[in-house]
Amino acid sequence: MPGLLEVKDLAVAYDTVGGPVWAAKDLTFDVEGGEVVGLLGESGCGKSTLLLAILGLLPPSARVVKGSIRFRGRDLLERPPSELRRVRGAEIAIVFQDPALALNPVRRVGAQVAEVVRAHRDQSPGRCRDDALSTLAEVGFNPPDRVYDAYPHELSGGQRQRVVLAQALACRPALLLADEPTASLDSTTQAEVLGLLASLQARLGLAVLMASHDLGALAAVARRVLVMYAGTLVETGTPAQVFGQPLHPYTRGLSLAYPRVAMRGGVRPP
Amino acid sequence: MNDEPLVRIRGLSKRYARRAAGRSAAVDALAGVDLTIDRGTVVALVGQSGSGKSTLARCLAGQEEPTHGEIRFDGADVASLRGAALRAFREQVQLLFQDSAAALSPRLTATEIVSEPLEIRGLGAPAQRRGYALELMETVGLPSAVADRRPLDLSGGQRQRLAIARALAVKPRLLILDEAFAGLDAPIQAQVAALLHELRLREGLTYLCISHDLARMSVFADEVAIMFEGRIVERAAAAQLFSAPQHPHTRALVAAVPAVPPLAS
Numbered sequence: 001m002p003g004l005l006e007v008k009d010l011a012v013a014y015d016t017v018g019g020p021v022w023a024a025k026d027l028t029f030d031v032e033g034g035e036v037v038g039l040l041g042e043s044g045c046g047k048s049t050l051l052l053a054i055l056g057l058l059p060p061s062a063r064v065v066k067g068s069i070r071f072r073g074r075d076l077l078e079r080p081p082s083e084l085r086r087v088r089g090a091e092i093a094i095v096f097q098d099p100a101l102a103l104n105p106v107r108r109v110g111a112q113v114a115e116v117v118r119a120h121r122d123q124s125p126g127r128c129r130d131d132a133l134s135t136l137a138e139v140g141f142n143p144p145d146r147v148y149d150a151y152p153h154e155l156s157g158g159q160r161q162r163v164v165l166a167q168a169l170a171c172r173p174a175l176l177l178a179d180e181p182t183a184s185l186d187s188t189t190q191a192e193v194l195g196l197l198a199s200l201q202a203r204l205g206l207a208v209l210m211a212s213h214d215l216g217a218l219a220a221v222a223r224r225v226l227v228m229y230a231g232t233l234v235e236t237g238t239p240a241q242v243f244g245q246p247l248h249p250y251t252r253g254l255s256l257a258y259p260r261v262a263m264r265g266g267v268r269p270p
Numbered sequence: 271m272n273d274e275p276l277v278r279i280r281g282l283s284k285r286y287a288r289r290a291a292g293r294s295a296a297v298d299a300l301a302g303v304d305l306t307i308d309r310g311t312v313v314a315l316v317g318q319s320g321s322g323k324s325t326l327a328r329c330l331a332g333q334e335e336p337t338h339g340e341i342r343f344d345g346a347d348v349a350s351l352r353g354a355a356l357r358a359f360r361e362q363v364q365l366l367f368q369d370s371a372a373a374l375s376p377r378l379t380a381t382e383i384v385s386e387p388l389e390i391r392g393l394g395a396p397a398q399r400r401g402y403a404l405e406l407m408e409t410v411g412l413p414s415a416v417a418d419r420r421p422l423d424l425s426g427g428q429r430q431r432l433a434i435a436r437a438l439a440v441k442p443r444l445l446i447l448d449e450a451f452a453g454l455d456a457p458i459q460a461q462v463a464a465l466l467h468e469l470r471l472r473e474g475l476t477y478l479c480i481s482h483d484l485a486r487m488s489v490f491a492d493e494v495a496i497m498f499e500g501r502i503v504e505r506a507a508a509a510q511l512f513s514a515p516q517h518p519h520t521r522a523l524v525a526a527v528p529a530v531p532p533l534a535s
Contacts (some may be wrong), residue, residue, distance in 0.1 A: 262460030
């Protein structure tokens with residue numbers, strides 16, 4: 001059975017005055033339906049570029065030089081913009097690091113979730129509102145009515161990130177791309193959002209491709225980890241393999257630098 | 271040397287007036303904090319955003335006036351310091367922030383940034399100051415090649431080293447690190463932590479390290495104080511905190527630390 005997302009020989013370059021800079025070189029990997037895959041790498045290694053390339057949202061200075069990105073069997077790189085617009089938000093969604101920047105500060109958050117539904121579904125405003133409310137309930141706002149009418153500044157960082165997740169999930173995408181979704185949150189909130197991601201994956205059968213430089217965050221949710229270094233994938237395996245017996249010097253350095261503590265409890269890897 | 275702790279804080283509180291929806295309400299950012307920091311030790315202050323960590327740091331650095339309570343630095347009541355004694359205190363306590371890109375002037379070169387504190391105090395001739403700045407940059411592991419670069423041309427790790435070099439220029443005794451590791455990749459965090467550890471041994475520095483990252487702090491600090499709603503609810507050696515957390519909030523913080531598979535040797 002083919003994977004949900006199949007990336008093959010992908011190469012992406014940024015054009016600069018000094019010539020092309022390769023943000024991705026010969027990337028080949030896949031994500032199966034319902035699978036949580038972690039993408040580990042340092043800042044600047046090409047993680048975000050890869051996620052944007054999957055969505056067809058690369059900035060004008062970047063271009064896909066070769067390769068294919070197959071989603072549900074069709075190559076997204078060859079589809080017209082109108083089809084990509086239907087895919088984005090409805091079939092593949094993305095959440096970014098900073099929820100404060102992702103939300104419009106002067107609009108109520110419920111309307112911002114309903115807006116996503118309206119963009120993809122031809123239905124009445126009332127039904128869009130109902131869909132938004134039920135998605136807000138799914139990400140843990142119970143009852144969702146109160147948060148629907150709140151402004152972003154009235155919410156905590158963790159609540160804002162859950163609203164952003166509700167936006168992403170409102171149209172039931174099969175694949176969620178997450179770019180450092182917990183990097184701007186403090187540790188207890190981070191654990192809350194990671195726990196939510198894991199439960200959404202289990203309940204909705206959602207596939208997640210999560211980019212992070214944080215071993216801890218990836219170990220908490222990912223079944224498989226891809227390690228990216230300078231635009232290439234250098235290693236892949238379960239968290240236990242990649243963090244416990246790293247093969248590449250970069251991964252080894254990362255794992256060595258991670259502050260491990262003797263503890264009880266903690267977020268357990270799946 | 272004496273046995274008096276470098277910092278002794280008693281009953282510190284800080285109330286902010288806040289107007290919410292037409293009504294005025296007060297927020298107690300600090301609600302009676304007691305904290306001592308012994309000379310040459312590293313104490314971490316760990317808590318969630320909004321727990322009062324940064325307010326405590328600003329009060330200790332003299333940037334914020336406490337509502338009640340007392341701060342003694344090296345035995346002297348900070349509130350009573352005036353003139354030269356106050357200036358000396360401000361040199362002895364230096365703050366280091368999370369976002370070095372925002373904390374450093376984008377217009378100055380690396381050496382100008384490090385020598386500016388001396389210039390402000392009228393110490394040394396320009397050539398001497400530059401020489402001293404280069405020495406300090408070497409101390410923090412910055413190559414001389416970056417001497418004339420500006421902050422935005424440096425990497426995050428280099429910028430944080432530069433901020434450390436600047437803080438060291440006035441020979442402080444206490445460095446307050448306010449989320450100074452956040453935003454750096456793990457290996458860079460470890461490098462900066464190693465550098466701070468070395469400086470502590472070499473210069474006899476004392477650190478108060480503020481963070482929400484209990485895991486990082488537990489390997490960096492001698493002792494961890496847990497802050498919750500404007501109070502310190504627990505203080506213990508890091509290992510003890512993990513094996514037997516007492517306060518419910520400490521347990522929540524410990525539970526939030528992700529389990530990462532151990533590295534096989």
